[in-house]
Amino acid sequence: MSYEQDRHSNHISQSFNEELEQIRTELLTMGGLVERQLSDAVEALVAGDTEKAEQARKSDQAINDMEMMIDEQCTLIIARRQPAAADLRLIISVSKATSDLERIGDETSRICRYAIELANDGKNVRGYQEVRHIGNLVRDMLQNCLTAFARSDAEMAYKVAKQDKEVDSEYRTAMRSLMTYMMEDPRYITSIMNVMWILRGLERIGDHARNMAEHLIYLVSGTDVRHSSLKDIKRTVREVEQKK
Amino acid sequence: MSYEQDRHSNHISQSFNEELEQIRTELLTMGGLVERQLSDAVEALVAGDTEKAEQARKSDQAINDMEMMIDEQCTLIIARRQPAAADLRLIISVSKATSDLERIGDETSRICRYAIELANDGKNVRGYQEVRHIGNLVRDMLQNCLTAFARSDAEMAYKVAKQDKEVDSEYRTAMRSLMTYMMEDPRYITSIMNVMWILRGLERIGDHARNMAEHLIYLVSGTDVRHSSLKDIKRTVREVEQKK
Incomplete structure (x- = not known):
């Protein structure tokens, strides 16, 4: 039985199902905020646009609020609905993914701060091309993560x-x-140095996106693939595909 | 009613109580490993002892394994025991604290790598005194965190x-x-630059220790104090003390 079949056949309450789908939707909404913040931060940096960087930095607050709100809902669902199996995995993986999203938001806010410093310095510094390139890569990772969560796509x-x-x-x-x-x-x-801190931040964002991907694989397969090699992850994902 | 009274009076099963205490104990054991790794890393760096740094780096594996083991136990307890209120908070805060401990372990492993590079360079670099000083501060934070978890001490x-x-x-x-x-x-x-990365790692370890402290306050008070000011945290902690 596939993950989706399992999840929808095993409990009777329609409103429970809706609650579960709601936290997934909220994760995606939060992900959209973070993705937007990240694009804006990289664009602001490359364009030397301090106002845009300042705006992006400020969305950290909304992201933090969403983290706490989603976590609270997860706790309430556990307490009221006593979920098990795939339902419980959905709650756990959403809660963990939320925490990674929040950390991506933190890193991005820091990137905004460095972008503002760099713009104020006004020097023509090298390394922007690399920032743009790696920035695009990690934004793409984040988008793929969110798509994976939206479609339960291992x-x-x-x-x-x-x-x-x-x-x-x-x-x-x-x-x-x-x-x-x-x-x-x-x-x-x-x-x-400021450009280096930015690159480091982007690299860490990549790590968090990878963590999120691992949480999704746990959700879909039931296997905890954290600290696993790419090869082992591939095997787990192939097993999921075969069960479909 | 205080947190401890609440927790011990509200459920009847002795073995449930034992399971809950066990995950707390395992968190403390994992914390002990991480604390040891961190002291060894800082000592190895200051002494230029590559062998010690290599040893400390390797304990990352055991720390990762403990994270996954504790998380699995938390999930099992939720599925079997259907915990609510303070019991559920214990499970959630242990699971979150475990994740922060794992990240401290990651940062520490990275510190070990830089320590090895620095020792191999053989140059007499400045900044070691700062590393030792900040290293001691964050180790102290980590110890206090673990004590706080051991004693439910907000x-x-x-x-x-x-x-x-x-x-x-x-x-x-x-x-x-x-x-x-x-x-x-x-x-x-x-x-x-290597010394700077080490300092940055230590600073992040401090952030994770603070996160852990916030999880403990949530456990004891029921209030989520993430992203709160020190003043607000103080108020929450005072309310806990007054209920005792």
């Missing part, structure tokens, strides 16, 4: 885990170039 | 939240000094 989640490897590799290359620029011209040390 | 958790402010301020001062050293002598850029 294959898509596996793709996110693979993308994280690519981000890590691009990140290392970018950091090496920045280190070289820094040594060539120490006048730019402060600005390049 | 006052102690509030102390941890306060300590995080101190860590943030010391971190900023240390980073400013390191930036100055870097500009004075660009030959040390690579090594100083």
